[in-house]
Amino acid sequence: MAKKISFGFPKMHLEEGERRDFLPELMGVLSDLGADIYLEHGYGDGMGFSERDYLSAAPKTNFVSNEETYQQDFVVVLRYPGDEKVEKMRSGSCLISMLHYPTRPQRTAYLKKLGIEAISLDSLKDDVGRRIVENLRAVGWNGLEVAFQLLQKIYPEPGLENPHRLPIKVTVMGAGAVGMFAIQAAIRYGDEDTWRRMAKIGATGVQVTAVDYDLTNHPEIMKQILKYTDILVDATQRRDTSIPVIPNEWVGLMRSHAVIVDLSVDPYDCSASPICVKGIEGIPQGNLDQYIFTPGDPIYASLPEGIHRQNQRHVVSCYSWPGIHPKDCMVIYGRQLSPILRALIENNGVKNIQAEGHFFHRAIHRALLSSWH
Amino acid sequence: MKRYSIGFPHMQKELGEKRAFLPDFIQFLTRFADVYLAEGYGDRMGFSFSDYRQGNPHIFQMERKDTFSKEYVIIFRAPSEEEICWMPPGSCLISMLHFPTRPQRVALLKERKLQAISLDSIVDDNNIRLVENMRAVAWNGLEVAFDVLERQLGGLEKENGEPVQALVLGVGMVGKHAVEAVTKFGSVERNNNHMKKNGNGSVACCVGRNIAANPNHMEKLLKQADILVDATQRRDSSKPVIPNEWLAWLPSHAVIVDLAVDPYLLNANPPTVRGIEGIPQGNLDKYIFNPDDPEWDLTVPSSIPSANRRTTVSCYSWPGIHPEACMNHYGHQMRPLMEALFAKGFKQISLNGGYFERALARAKLPD
Numbered sequence: 001m002a003k004k005i006s007f008g009f010p011k012m013h014l015e016e017g018e019r020r021d022f023l024p025e026l027m028g029v030l031s032d033l034g035a036d037i038y039l040e041h042g043y044g045d046g047m048g049f050s051e052r053d054y055l056s057a058a059p060k061t062n063f064v065s066n067e068e069t070y071q072q073d074f075v076v077v078l079r080y081p082g083d084e085k086v087e088k089m090r091s092g093s094c095l096i097s098m099l100h101y102p103t104r105p106q107r108t109a110y111l112k113k114l115g116i117e118a119i120s121l122d123s124l125k126d127d128v129g130r131r132i133v134e135n136l137r138a139v140g141w142n143g144l145e146v147a148f149q150l151l152q153k154i155y156p157e158p159g160l161e162n163p164h165r166l167p168i169k170v171t172v173m174g175a176g177a178v179g180m181f182a183i184q185a186a187i188r189y190g191d192e193d194t195w196r197r198m199a200k201i202g203a204t205g206v207q208v209t210a211v212d213y214d215l216t217n218h219p220e221i222m223k224q225i226l227k228y229t230d231i232l233v234d235a236t237q238r239r240d241t242s243i244p245v246i247p248n249e250w251v252g253l254m255r256s257h258a259v260i261v262d263l264s265v266d267p268y269d270c271s272a273s274p275i276c277v278k279g280i281e282g283i284p285q286g287n288l289d290q291y292i293f294t295p296g297d298p299i300y301a302s303l304p305e306g307i308h309r310q311n312q313r314h315v316v317s318c319y320s321w322p323g324i325h326p327k328d329c330m331v332i333y334g335r336q337l338s339p340i341l342r343a344l345i346e347n348n349g350v351k352n353i354q355a356e357g358h359f360f361h362r363a364i365h366r367a368l369l370s371s372w373h
Numbered sequence: 374m375k376r377y378s379i380g381f382p383h384m385q386k387e388l389g390e391k392r393a394f395l396p397d398f399i400q401f402l403t404r405f406a407d408v409y410l411a412e413g414y415g416d417r418m419g420f421s422f423s424d425y426r427q428g429n430p431h432i433f434q435m436e437r438k439d440t441f442s443k444e445y446v447i448i449f450r451a452p453s454e455e456e457i458c459w460m461p462p463g464s465c466l467i468s469m470l471h472f473p474t475r476p477q478r479v480a481l482l483k484e485r486k487l488q489a490i491s492l493d494s495i496v497d498d499n500n501i502r503l504v505e506n507m508r509a510v511a512w513n514g515l516e517v518a519f520d521v522l523e524r525q526l527g528g529l530e531k532e533n534g535e536p537v538q539a540l541v542l543g544v545g546m547v548g549k550h551a552v553e554a555v556t557k558f559g560s561v562e563r564n565n566n567h568m569k570k571n572g573n574g575s576v577a578c579c580v581g582r583n584i585a586a587n588p589n590h591m592e593k594l595l596k597q598a599d600i601l602v603d604a605t606q607r608r609d610s611s612k613p614v615i616p617n618e619w620l621a622w623l624p625s626h627a628v629i630v631d632l633a634v635d636p637y638l639l640n641a642n643p644p645t646v647r648g649i650e651g652i653p654q655g656n657l658d659k660y661i662f663n664p665d666d667p668e669w670d671l672t673v674p675s676s677i678p679s680a681n682r683r684t685t686v687s688c689y690s691w692p693g694i695h696p697e698a699c700m701n702h703y704g705h706q707m708r709p710l711m712e713a714l715f716a717k718g719f720k721q722i723s724l725n726g727g728y729f730e731r732a733l734a735r736a737k738l739p740d
Contacts, residue, residue: 127705167584175556175577180549187544187581198583204590205583208544212556214564215536215574225576335498339728359709359729 005345006036008069010077010085011043017288019046020078020326024057026334026341031058033345038062040069047326073349076341078121078333079320083110091115094350096337098122101372111369117350118369124340125366132363133336138322138329139263140181140235144190146316146324147231147261150292154257154314155230163202170208170231173216173245173279178263179235183208186231213238216245226253233261234279241266242274248282252311262286262317270304282309286317288324293317340364376431377406377715380440383414384450389657391417391696392449396425398704403431405715406445411437418696445719449492449703450690454481462486465719469493472739482738488719494736495710503732504706509692509699510632511550511604515559517686517694518600518630521661525626525684529558529567529575531599537575539600542614542648544579547632548604552577555600585614595622601683602630603648610635611643613650620651620681631655631687637674651679653687660688 007030012018021044027037039054041063054061069075070088076096086095092115099120101108111118124132151168152160159165170186172179186208188195198205209225213236216222226232226246232254236245251260260283267285269276278285284299286292293299295312303309322329343360347353355365365371379402384390393415402408410425412434426432440446441459447467457478460466462485470491472479482489492504522537523529529537539555541548555577557564567574578598584590585605595601595615601623605614620629629652636654638645647654653662654672662669664682673679692699713729714722724734 127708128702167590175553180553183552183579184544184549187579187583195583203583204587205581207584207590207594208579210552210556210577210579211574212553214556214568214572215576218536218574221536221573332499338498342727358712 003348004034004036005074005349006038006072007341008038008064008072008075009040009043010066010069010075010081011040011046012077012079012081013066014079015287015289018079018320018323019288020323020330021047021049022076022078022337023047023327023330023334024049024054025331026338027054027061028057029338030341030345031060033342035341035345036060036062036072038064038069038072040064040066047330074341074344076337080104080107083107086111086114086116089114089116092117094118096121099369101369108369108372116369119340119350119364119367120369120372121337121367123367123372124363126359126363132340133333135322135329135332136177137181138325138332139178140183141185141190142321142324143261143263143316143318144182144185144231144233146190146291146318147233147259148190148194150314150316151231151257151259154259156257161198161201161203163204165204167204168206168230169228170206170233171225171229172208172210172233172235173212174233174235174237174264175210175212176235176237179210179233182233182235182261182263183210186233213245219250222246223250223253226250227255229254229258231259231261232280233263235263236279237264238266238279241276244277244279244281246280248308248311250311251280251282251313254313256313258313260313260315260317262315263321265317265319265321268304268307270306277307282307282311283315284317285319286315287319291316291318291324374405375718377445377718378409378443379406379445379447380409380411380443381414382411382437382440382446382448382452382456383417384448385437386450387656387658389659390450390690390693391657392693392700393418393420393696394447394449395697395700395704396420396427398700398707399425399432400427400429401704401708402711402715403429405711407431407433409440409443410434411440413437418700449700451475451478454478457481457487458485460485460487463488465489467492479739487738489738490714490719490733490736491738492707492736495732496735497728497732503710503729504703505546506692506699506702507546508550509695509702510547511691512554512559513691513694514630514632514686514688515551515554515600515602517559517660517688518602518628519559519563521628521684521686522599522626525628526599529563529572531573534573536573537599538597539575539577539602540594540598541577541579541602541604542585543603543605543633544581545604545606548579548602551602551604551630551632552579555602582614588619591615591619592622595619596624598623598627600628600630601649602632604632605648606633607635607648609643610645613646613648615649617651617678617681620649620683623683625683627683629683629685629687631685632691634687634689634691637672637677639674639676646677651677651681652685654689655685655687656689657693660694661686 094117121133293315465488662685
């Protein structure tokens with residue numbers, strides 16, 4: 001009889017606001033397929049789940065230390081846990097996480113050096129190149145939801161809910177996958193209930209202008225657009241991250257109540273060569289602990305030297321936008337990941353996954369660290 | 374393992390409908406089945422029977438009508454009622470059948486004791502369609518629209534030096550892709566050339582119902598629009614989003630892009646009218662209509678106001694503009710579904726199965 005495959009699920013231990021863990025529903029699926037499950041003590045408690053919830057879905061679930069979860073055949077953790085944690089893994093075991101091979105060459109090299117196999121969740125793609133595990137919708141919608149909540153508080157007289165106000169003007173930079181969801185979310189105030197409420201009171205709606213890199217490089221046109229923008233969304237995927245799309249000087253042209261929404265979350269990295277700056281110069285980078293920044297927030301002082309920041313507006317920025325609504329997010333990820341884990345269990349691990357195999361074999365094979373060059 | 378038989382009749386729609394499944398997909402299906410192609414299958418895309426057969430003993434050709442007699446029939450767009458009646462009871466039709474909006478077709482399939490899987494109803498656990506090409510709907514429509522606009526303007530630069538402005542109505546799946554297509558002039562190649570010349574770019578302005586219903590705001594927006602895109606999914610299809618009189622606000626060179634392709638069904642209850650009032654409906658044979666086109670009135674009922682006209686691009690099957698790319702895409706999407714289907718056969722497909730089996734089960738003919 002084949003050895004049972006074990007899965008370790010450590011908690012993420014990142015910022016306090018990072019509450020996401022996979023739900024009992026996924027553990028039920030793995031348990032039914034005969035896998036051994038090892039959850040870190042307290043798994044799911046940030047979302048209100050107890051050990052009992054997991055045990056009722058998967059009765060043989062083991063609750064162990066953080067370190068023990070890293071000792072299993074597969075270690076499943078949504079965000080990369082850090083080199084220190086990965087060092088605890090057994091050689092030949094497999095890490096399943098958002099690993100971002102193309103933009104993290106040092107991480108990739110380190111994992112290979114440790115002799116660890118990996119499946120990068122962001123590299124799991126179908127035969128037409130669509131990501132299988134993704135929640136880009138939540139990136140767009142959650143970011144705009146927070147932006148409109150903020151705008152509601154700071155919008156000048158007669159107020160956002162006054163039917164006689166002008167249409168809200170949203171400018172979305174970037175029309176890729178995230179930008180497309182941002183446009184849809186913006187038109188609906190980032191929240192379907194708000195949208196319906198606004199429609200009911202007869203409020204003038206939202207007008208969204210989408211621009212891409214062939215227009216953002218025309219300063220006079222962009223400056224004109226910015227002057228009339230209530231919400232500016234950065235959903236760009238820049239080829240050259242050393243140059244901002246919107247220099248800080250242009251931020252000064254925007255209305256004083258304007259809200260900047262950072263969905264790209266490119267970091268400031270002055271140690272890289274060339275340096276990496278954010279798409280909108282002089283805005284801070286947020287996370288799940290703090291994702292709303294008012295002008296004058298102390299965080300502006302901590303931006304790297306040389307970054308212009310004198311022009312400030314309200315900013316919403318979060319490294320993990322889907323994590324704003326952790327349970328909704330993990331329902332989606334769990335369902336997307338379930339057939340992948342099923343394929344691994346049914347084939348007794350990664351070694352039997354074939355590049356020319358069935359759909360999920362092909363998808364897994366494309367996402368393997370050992371397939372990445 | 375049981376070997377099934379699958380018939381592939383080609384679509385007998387307008388002449389411009391060239392699409393057929395590609396040889397790779399047909400070869401793949403012979404892992405599970407003997408495949409029977411209608412004579413001439415794929416020839417409008419330049420494929421001969423030899424291209425399909427490639428020496429494979431499980432691929433045959435036969436008269437088109439006979440392909441409907443196989444256990445499974447795969448045809449992309451729904452066959453006619455007469456063709457459905459050629460299928461023997463118990464056999465299974467796989468096609469874009471649009472169950473929710475075609476009650477008569479559902480009734481006929483049941484009456485004939487047929488089984489069916491509607492490709493447009495195959496959805497995953499998160500309700501995402503697995504066989505779709507919304508991207509091609511938007512990109513192909515905008516590609517044609519910018520071709521026309523480029524001709525009308527003699528280039529993509531406007532005299533006032535402003536970027537090209539497109540007004541997109543609706544931001545569902547198609548609308549979202551339309552926005553991306555607008556910002557790249559409907560063609561990455563055209564966009565790259567435009568950028569090399571440091572052109573002024575293009576802007577997509579999107580509005581939903583909350584603005585589209587307001588004539589004051591719409592007048593302002595329509596007066597600036599070089600391209601007007603209908604990508605709406607209306608809750609009430611008996612009323613247009615843009616009444617014909619509003620079209621007078623558009624500049625004379627403006628191009629209307631119809632991606633919603635709702636038909637005029639005036640005898641239905643309630644009646645269905647098009648989202649932009651008074652525009653014609655095109656197909657793969659003819660999808661560009663100039664304002665003075667004598668064929669304008671062929672698809673616009675006389676009771677519908679249509680005095681205000683701008684060049685309109687409209688096609689019932691936008692993905693079919695680039696048939697090979699389209700069928701390559703659909704073939705990739707359908708492969709894992711066919712694997713799941715033929716591993717068990719239609720009758721055994723259930724919601725308790727694997728990922729693709731569950732998706733197929735949701736697309737079965739409703740009880």
